[in-house]
Amino acid sequence: MVVLKFGGSSVSSPENILKVLDIVRSHASIKQLAVVVSAFGGLTDHLLHTSRLAERGDDSFKQELIKIEDRHLAAIKDLIHAKRQSSIVANVKFILNELEDIMQGVFLVKELSQKTLDFILSFGERLSSYIIAEAFKENGLPAAAVDYRNFIITDNNFGNARVNFELTNQNIQNYFAGNENLLVIPGFVGTTKHGATTTLGRGGSDYTAAIIAAAIEASGLEIWTDVSGMMTADPRRVKNAIPIEEMSYEEALELSYFGAKIIYPPTIQPALSRRIPIRLKNTFAPEAFGTLITHSPRPSEAPVKGISSIEQISLLTISGSGMVGASGIAMRFFGALGRKGVNVILITQASSEHSISVGINQKDATRAQQTVEEEFRLEMQAGIVDKVQIENNLAIVALVGSNMRNTPGIAGKLFSALGRNGINISAIAQGTSELNISCVIQKKDEEKALNTLHESFFLSETKTLHLFVVGTGTVGATLMDQISGQAANLYKGHNIALKLIGLSNSKTAIFNEAGIPLDSCKEALGNSTQPSTIDTFVDKILELNLPNAIFVDCTASAEVASVYNTLLDKSISVVTPNKIAASGNYHTYKELKTLAAKRGVKFLFETNVGAGLPIISTLNDLIRSGDTVLKIEGIFSGTMNYLFNTVSADKKLSTVVQEAMDLGYAEPDPRIDLSGKDVARKILILARETGENLELEDVAIKPFLPANCLQDGPMDEFWQNLRDYENTFEAQRAELENQGKGYRLIAAWEEGKARVELREIEKGHPFYSVSGSDNIILFTTERYKVQPLIVKGSGAGAEVTAAGVFADIIRIAN
Structure with a gap:
């Protein structure tokens, strides 16, 4: 058993109805068919307009009724042989006389209730189903028009009635059990238990078909309209929209709910409950595949349907x-x-x-x-x-x-x-x-x-990116693993081809213009005997002169950062977690940004702040969209946040600092983190991204450790000084904890001034609940003035940092 539904455009003219006839005939091998039809195209709107005229006391409604009658009688003339026309015309006129009577009543009382309107609108489907059934008979199909009152039972929520599925399913099952004819059923309409006519909402003919299909457990539901299936976007507004061949019920429901008008949203649920496949087809291009909506669509690697x-x-x-x-x-x-x-x-x-x-x-x-x-x-x-x-x-x-x-x-x-x-x-x-x-x-x-x-x-075509990576330490090695694991998916799902052309550490380098195998690149570099410096590495990049070249700096080296200007000036993008360039001399920072814009390439350093969190890109999006940034503040150090979340009476300060180093959160020399200088660099970078001209020395830092813990010198002295201070720190921390507060190292920029300081944070503040090594950043802007825009998540570690670098690479592809 298959249910076919034809929309208003499919039955808008006798010529189109004959196309419907051919489609139904092509299903002749199916044992039993049900055909649900809408009113003739545009008729529901015509009936609504005519009703409003009558409601206003405008007797021109009578001319509109004549037009409606003429349209249906003309269809009969074109579709039915003259020998059979008289009885069919008589029946149609009987229905139209009833419509005229109710319109006359509206005209006289100048009132149009939703209940009355539902009754008036039902005439479109009543007329079309009868005429189409007779046209099927005329062409040798044993069709029978169905009285809508025998099918859909609803509540009395006129205009958008809710279906009583218990009574409706029983009606449908009983009717089909003893009927072998091709049934032509009016969509859109139903009745209450007391016989009042209702409608199921605009698009309700789809819903009718789905209800019938679910009730009889049909093998398929076909919805025929004037487009070749669901499209990737509304083709009237997006000219390059393309058909979607298969999708899940959930995807179809979401798209239809959010405006894809080819299918009425409630249609999905009855079919989903019985796992009945829905096929969306084009009456005017029946050979087109259309869209198949099913429980298990063919796997697709495209993320957006x-x-x-x-x-x-x-x-x-x-x-x-x-x-x-x-x-x-x-x-x-x-x-x-x-x-x-x-x-x-x-x-x-x-x-x-x-x-x-x-x-x-x-x-x-x-x-x-x-x-x-x-x-x-x-x-x-x-x-x-x-x-x-x-x-x-x-x-x-x-x-x-x-x-x-x-x-x-x-x-x-x-x-x-x-x-x-x-x-x-x-x-x-x-x-x-x-x-x-x-x-x-x-x-x-x-x-x-x-x-x-x-x-x-x-619409993006395949784009090949040529990567030159310097630094194979923790972040660089993790990045190679991530690219290796994802490269195939990027190519298949995103049309992005990643080729690793050059790889270098502090001593050696390897190059392969055809691409270094990602899964063995670290081993290949380890076996290389080709000596390399950053200057010779850059010379080789310039010599190869490949399109879409990206230089990826995974070091913390000032020497490597010094070559960014040369690369950008040669139209080579730069991606880096290295903070030296963006937080060094302001003139250098500005020169690099200007060069990138001038050459049409990218200088991306998202991971300079917050590892893999979208902090810099969010800030730039706000600014590019015309917003004004008023204040930036947050927890910018995963190391420091881990420290303040982990130190306790049982875990001393020195122990937690060592743990942070072992986990890869802290620098090899933890004084860089503990001094607040690393955080100062991050708030400096964000301030510069807003357009602020600041140098690192302009950032006010209030350290939380004594000076002897932060001074240059042997590491043994640092650890001893830290252990000497930790009991004092623990006493202060415990007292603060008893007050329901906690320490957080906060960096902030506002009104041209940047600072880093230890704050006592109360419960209830967004900063208090930030756990582990997470970061949290609050942007207060003209648009987000009452409630700041919050970015929150893991802010330390090789995995998230490498992931952030990887994301910057992909941004260039896009």
Whole structure:
């Protein structure tokens, strides 16, 4: 048993109905068929318009009724032989007389209830199903039109009725059990238990077909329309959109929910519950494969399956200090919206619990604001909850794909693509399943965003990057492992080919223009007898003169950093976790940035701050999109955060410092971390990225250790001085802990001044709960003035640092 549904465009004319006939005939080998049809194309809107005329007392509704009658009678004339026309015309006129009577009633009383409107709109499907069934009979198909009252039973929520599946399934099963005909069924309409006509919402014919398919456990559901399946984006707005051959039910549901209009969102659930495959086909190109929606689509390595959007969105935000840690706020907030029937499309909440924002339909904005303000009236009067904020004229753009959960960097690529094109993001939401990443943007930017993202995720051709890597220590070796493990996936899934052309340590180097095998590159370098210096390595890079060349510096060497300007000037991108260039002399830093921009290449040093966290790129996106940064502050040292989270009465300071070194968090000389100089370099880099002209000596550092623990000298003296001080430190730490506070080394930049200092942080502050070696950075900007933008995560270790370097390499490809 197969259910076929044909939309309004498929049955918009007699010529198209004959195409439908051919498609149905091609399914003749199937034992039993059910065909669900919509009203003739455009008729539902025509009926709605005519109803509104009658409601206003405008008697021109009568001319519109004549047009509706003429259209259906003309279809009969074209589709049915003259010998059979009279009885069919009589039946159609009988139905149209009923429509005229109800319209006349609306005209007289000048009132149009939703119940009456549902009854009027049902005439489109009633007429089309009858005429199409007769056309099938005319062409030798044993068809029978079905009375819609025998099928879908609903509640009385007119306009968007909810299905009573128990009664509906029983009706459908009983009807099909004793009927071998080709059944032609009107979509979109149903009835209550008391016989009142209802509709299932615009697009409800899809839903009707899915309900029938699930009830009879059909082997397949085919939805025929005027496009060749689901596309990667709306082809009317993104000209380069391409068909999606296979996708999961969940992906289809997300795309349809977020605006992909080829399929009505509720359609998915009945088919999903019975695992009935859905095929989306084109009536006007039946040979096209279309889109198959199934429980187990063919594996795809592409992370994003499609891009969709919803317009006419408002963002409603409730915020206030009284919300932090208060239970029941969200329940009351959503309860108030629910009581007024306001559908929430998107939810995002600040991690501090200071604010909750929801995306809703713009038509509900005023009603939603009023009900939420009434719910929190007392809290607003007390000043602990702020006035509800409404931002209108927005849109939601969504990336959808089940493979996004296994692909790092998708969110970063999305934000980067939008940021580069000046598209501001008002809110972001991502579910734990990582099936969907949604952004709220200005409505005026919607089409621009769709095309930007589609180009970024679907249209990139294979790009080969030629890598020259210096430094094979902990970070460099880990980077090679990560590239080796991911190279094949990048090529297949992202059209990015990574070729390691040169690799060097402090003594030797190897080169292979065809590419050094990634899985054995470290062994090959170890066996090399070719001596190398940084100058000879650079000379070889320039001699090879390869396109898309990237120099990757995984050292902490000032000598290596000194060659960046030469490389950038020769159109070679530079990626590095080495902080020396970006935090050294300001003139050098500015020269490197200027050279990169002038030559159209990249100087990327994301891992200079926060290891693999998207801190510098987030800051740059804010600035490029026109935001103004007011303040930056945070915990920038994974080493120091690990120290303050680990030191206890049982674990002394010296022991924890040694642990941090063993774990790769701390530098070989831990005084670099303990002095605060490393953190000072990081806040300096961020300040410079905002445009600030600062030198390292301009950063005020207030060390937490005595001077004798930080002075240059033998390491033995350092360890002894640290052990001498640790009891004093422990006493201070324990006393602070008893007060419910903790130490954190905080770096901050504001109003042109940067500082690094030890602070006593109370519980409840975002900095207090940062655990392990994590970093947390707060950006306060003109757009994020009330609630800073927070970036948080692991900020130390070879894995995340190498991953950050790897991410910078991929950014260049994109």
